[in-house]
Amino acid sequence: MLQIRLASPDDLDGIAALLQANAPSRGGSLTGEFPSDKVAAMLRSGMPVVAALRDGRVVGALFSSAAAQPSPPPPVAAMLRAWPGGPDAYVYGPVCVAASERGQGLPARLYAVLRDSLLGAEAILFIRRDNAASLRAHQRLGMREVAAFALDGVDYAVLSDAGHSKAEDLEHNP
Known part of the structure; x- marks a missing residue:
């Protein structure tokens, strides 16, 4: 059985294990390591952090953070220079789904819980241009490319859900 809810401190080890399993040091496509x-x-x-658990095991996680951060990581700082978003904007991500759950619409379900938690505030995120699957998945969620940046020789797209509505949620995820 799949449960999707706001994460609790009890989910720490499971979320960290999922993120580390998909970190660049292990061949994953996340940007950065997550000890x-x-x-x-x-x-x-x-x-808010949203967790998906199947039979008590973390199989998905979606993070959010404030757009106004004292010292954001370099990719987040570059993204916010390229697209600062509106006054209610927040940083969406990282999002990570276990290999066993991919292709089943889990990112949309995580995103729906996050949007409800943040009352429809604008999500801003970056995705490596070479991560076509993630770009497609987020476009299916109604997000659109609003800017781009390069960092350390890697090209990124900046996406936003500004103007996204609940009606679009239903259109994209009936």
Whole structure:
């Protein structure tokens, strides 16, 4: 059985394991590494984190963070220079889904819980241009490319859901 809910501190180890399994050091497409201490800090940030659990095991996670951060990581800083978003904007991501759950619409379900938690505020995210699957998945969610940037020789697209409505949620995810 799949359960999708706001993450709790009890989910820390499962979320950290999922993110590390998909980190660049293991051939994954996430931008950056996510050891337990970094995940713990993200969980304590005060911004919502959504977890998907199948039979008690974390199989998906979607983070959010404030757009106004004192010292954002370099890719987030570059993204916000390219597209700062509106006054209610937040940083969407990372999002990570276990290999066993891919292709089943889990990102849309995680995103729906996050949108409800943030009352429809504007999500801003970046995706590596060479991550075609993630670009397609987010476009299916109604997000659109609004800017681009390059960092350390890697090209990124910046996406936003500004103007996204609940009606679009139903259109994209009946």
